[in-house]
Amino acid sequence: MNKRLFLKSLGLGLAGIPLSSSILREDLAKKVVLPKSISKGDKVGIISPSAATADRIQFQFAQETLEALGFEVRLGENLKNRRGHLAGSDEERAADLNRMFADPDIKGIICIRGGSGASRILPMLDYKTIQKNPKPLLGYSDITALHSAIHAQTGLITFHGPNGTGSWNSFNVRQFEKLFFERELVKFENETVKGDDLIVKQNRIQTIRPGKASGKILGGNLTVLTALSGTPFLPDFKNAILFLEDIGEDPYKIDRMMSTLKLNGTLDKIKGFIFGQCTDCNPSGGYGSLTIDDILDDYLLPLNIPAFRGAMIGHVPKQFIVPVGAQVEMDADAGTFRLLEKVFQG
The missing domain is CATH 3.50.30.60 (LD-carboxypeptidase A C-terminal domain-like)
Known part of the structure; x- marks a missing residue:
């Protein structure tokens, strides 16, 4: 994970973008919001809210992984974009996440990778829509920014775990199945x-x-x-x-x-x-x-x-x-x- 640009990215993002009215200031969630469950055969989306993915085959790996888990996959519209070290502009990356939460056909969202840059899009997220359409979001590393912001603003439970291009060994796959499909108290x-x-x-x-x-x-x-x-x-x-x-x-x-x-x-x-x-x-x-x-x-x-x-x-x-x-x-x-x-x- 390259986090060296993170602090600078946070400052640039918050300084250049006014806090959107979609942020729930007076209406911060007082209780935990559970995401809707997902099952094999459901459609899930892959997004890239942080750093760009350099090797094209990584997109293929992420899609094939989720298909092997039993899902139908939709790629974010801006998934393969690039602006410097980022996976597209702040507006493009935020739009992909907002679209996935708003789309009723998408039952879960997986981040393809971390890196840095997710903090820049936090003021652009539509937290009201996220709260009204609770669905699981999976990723780790720089995705901590999304987990923190979404829980702080909506109360939604999200999932800190393997990214789409991460390691999907037997341990991780079995844990995913127990948590998401069998819904065990792990x-x-x-x-x-x-x-x-x-x-x-x-x-x-x-x-x-x-x-x-x-x-x-x-x-x-x-x-x-x-x-x-x-x-x-x-x-x-x-x-x-x-x-x-x-x-x-x-x-x-x-x-x-x-x-x-x-x-x-x-x-x-x-x-x-x-x-x-x-x-x-x-x-x-x-x-x-x-x-x-x-x-x-x-x-x-x-x-x-x-x-x-x-x-x-x-x-x-x-x-x-x-x-x-x-x-x-x-x-x-x-x-x-x-x-x-x-x-x-x-």
């Missing part, structure tokens, strides 16, 4: 593989502070989430379970972003914390560095809430599909969390 538990070693080392959980907690699960990519601080697109984290992941960030940047979550009041509101994978988050030099362990201890231990790290969330081939806004119970000792209530209508 328990999210790391898959551990011993391999040719005396002990299990892959996908190990580390308990930061033991205990159990329940609440609405919110979060996503740390860089994207913290860049929404101070905007109407950051959800209310009161009594929430916060989950985070990131990629390619030095520990000092992780520290700065965790500091932002402390200073803006987010960390003081939450009841539990889950840290996924921080892929390639290694120090790049200087006079030494705090470790990710140090940073998480500094910010989380004083909160006296259950917390663990190592969940299969993030830029990893096998990843959980997290229903953003759903009620869950987490167990920091076991390193698991589970759905407490259904996440679809009906």
